[in-house]
Amino acid sequence: MAELTNIKSPRVKAARRLTKRAFRDRDRAFLAEGPQAVREALALKDVTVELFTTVEAETRHADIVAAAVAAGVPVHRASGEVMSELTQTVTPQGLLAVCRFVHVPAAEAVPRGARLVAILAHVRDPGNAGTVLRTADAAGADSVVFTDASVDPYNAKCVRASAGSLFHLPVVTGIPVADAVRHAKEAGLRVLAADGAGTRTLDEVALDVPTAWLFGNEAWGLPPELLALxxxxxxxxxxxxxxxxxxxxxxxxxxxxxxxxQRQTLHSVEDPTTPTL
Amino acid sequence: MAELTNIKSPRVKAARRLTKRAFRDRDRAFLAEGPQAVREALALKDVTVELFTTVEAETRHADIVAAAVAAGVPVHRASGEVMSELTQTVTPQGLLAVCRFVHVPAAEAVPRGARLVAILAHVRDPGNAGTVLRTADAAGADSVVFTDASVDPYNAKCVRASAGSLFHLPVVTGIPVADAVRHAKEAGLRVLAADGAGTRTLDEVALDVPTAWLFGNEAWGLPPELLALxxxxxxxxxxxxxxxxxxxxxxxxxxxxxxxxQRQTLHSVEDPTTPTL
Structure with missing residues (x-):
């Protein structure tokens, strides 16, 4: 396999432009870096378009490269310089996949039977958004909605912080907060906005019901018009x-x-008559 | 007030060296940046040694500067260049205090009557450590212990991530994990190590008792010899x-x-005979 060493080659330039949102949206593709993300991408059908790997990573992660080859995914050996150009990280991990968008249509924002959904209303920091996605996955959430005022889930930092979770559960992107809330309500979920303005605390509300959580901006939380939803x-x-x-x-x-x-049998301290399920 | 414009002036150099741990330990002092941290530092007696402020911050945070003056803390007006030299942040906030160490002696690692303590065993990333400190404060912890294999709590990134919490609750630094665990056990706390190796989950252990949580490294958790403690x-x-x-x-x-x-009346699913209070 010939090594890609020219950062101006058409193949490298085509991948490199996916570091910009406008080109991601145009190509409906994004970059997933590192063994964990690449492994998760390859586990899904028809998601990985091509794989770039350094010689070192090819040896260290021979299983992943073999899985790509077995899936018919083109594998390109790349020089360290090319990899640095593509990954924008200080210490590139030597594996980078070009992936097709994985998000689901807005109509599927709240899957049938969903009991836990996270809606990101104005989350702007990609690292935070990716961490929330990872946490929602760990907590068993049924979907995560990145609304139109939130960061792009395909931002490289978000993909990295999600630690593979972007490939684990239904993600919706680019819909208005009001639409996400409507979907949740129509599906019978209670919509709770997490905000310091709340009169009741987490300890005072019933949490054992199907719930959609609405999260706001890192610095200023949720504006009144969204709290009202x-x-x-x-x-x-x-x-x-x-x-x-x-x-x-x-x-x-x-x-x-x-x-x-939702998984424990809790008695409500406010209402001792609530039957235990 | 004359403006400090020379990054090589003795005053600036004396503060600048506190960006390095060896000098912090020698001077028993550290840097706290931004209005929130400076406000919290000034709220404590004899902690703030001196305050650097830009002209803009002096206007925007006149209340803080006035509090410093009222407390007899020397205030130095600094140029943007000097502030950049001191803060190491991309967008300096224009306020920086030199503070005396605030940690308490090892013997006070677990205050009398403590019910919740966080012990950082091998936490190496200062941002993570500061976030845990902030969270422990929010959760009402009685102290946080930075053991000798963890990051320095006075690291600028840790101070920043703690969002003022470094000044809120007793912090211990530099003691061996075994000592921290011994203090906790002697004070009657149950020591729970948080690790993926646990056989029982958070849902299966009694959490309403005084507890010291032991947290390990970001990547590899806790080694067997610490889990055994x-x-x-x-x-x-x-x-x-x-x-x-x-x-x-x-x-x-x-x-x-x-x-x-610890604050709620919960029924244990394992023990339905527990009376409701």
Missing amino acids: ADEVVRVPIYGRAESLNLATAAAVCLYASARA | ADEVVRVPIYGRAESLNLATAAAVCLYASARA
Whole structure:
């Protein structure tokens, strides 16, 4: 296999342009870097378009390269310089896949029977968004919605922070928050906005029901018009002296509180007459 | 007030060297950047040694500068170049305090009556460590222990990620993990190691008792010899397909699960005879 060494070759340029959102949207493709992401991409049918690998990675991750070959995915050996050009990371991991978009149509934002959904309303930092996606996956969420005011789920930092979760569960992108909330309500989910403005805390609301969590911006949370869309605004209780939690942490606490409540038999302290299921 | 414009002036150089751990340890001082951290530092007695401020920040945060002056803290006006030299951030916030160390002696690692303690065993990323500190504060933890194999709590990135929490609760630094665990056990706390190796999950252990959580390295968790120190190894349940959670997220789920259990009346699914209070 000849090694790609010219960063100006058409193949490298075609992949390189996927570091920009406009070109991702035009080509309906994105870049997934590192063994974990590439392995997850290859586990899905017809997602991986081509694979770039350095000589070192080809040896270290021979199983992944073999899986690509077996799936009929073209594998290109690339020089370190070419890989640096494509990955934009300080220490490239030597494996990079060009992948087709994996998100599902807006109509599938809330899958049938869904009990836990995360809606990202104004999450702007790709690392935070990817972390929320990973956490939602871990918490067993049925889908994650990146609304039109949130970061692109195919941003390289988001893909990296999601640690493969982008390939695990239905992801929707680019729909208005109001549409996401409507889908959730129509599917019978209770929509809870996580925000410091909440009058009740996580400890005071019923979490064992199908729930869609709405998460806002890292710095300023959710604006009033979005808070108004939710069935209730709930805040994570601050038991100590911190002013707030960071977004990914707050989302983790909310998503896991719901996931655990849905799986445990809890008695409500406010309403001792609630029957135990 | 004359503006400091020379990055080689003795005052600037004396502060600048605090970006290095060896000098922080020698001077027993560190740098706290931004209005939130500076405000919290000034709220403590005898912590702030001096304050650097740009002209813009002096106007925008006049209340903070006034508080410094009222507390007898020397305020130095600094040029943008000097501030950049001191803060190492892409967008300096224009306020930077030189602070005395705030950690407490090892013997106070677990305060009398403590019910929730976080022990960082091998946390190496300062951003993660600071986020865990902030989360522990929010969850009402009684102290946070940075053991000798963990990052320096006075690292600028850690201070920034802690969002002021470094100044909120007792922090211990530089003690061996075994000592931290011994202090916790002697104080009657149950020591739970958070690790994927746990046989029981967070849903299966009693969390309403005084607990010290032991958190390991971002990539490889806790080594066997540290797992062996704990009363029990507990894993955060993964309900979906993610391989794991990131460290700060896992810590948030564990700390909040304990904090909420200690405050709520929960029925144990294993023991339906537990009376409701």
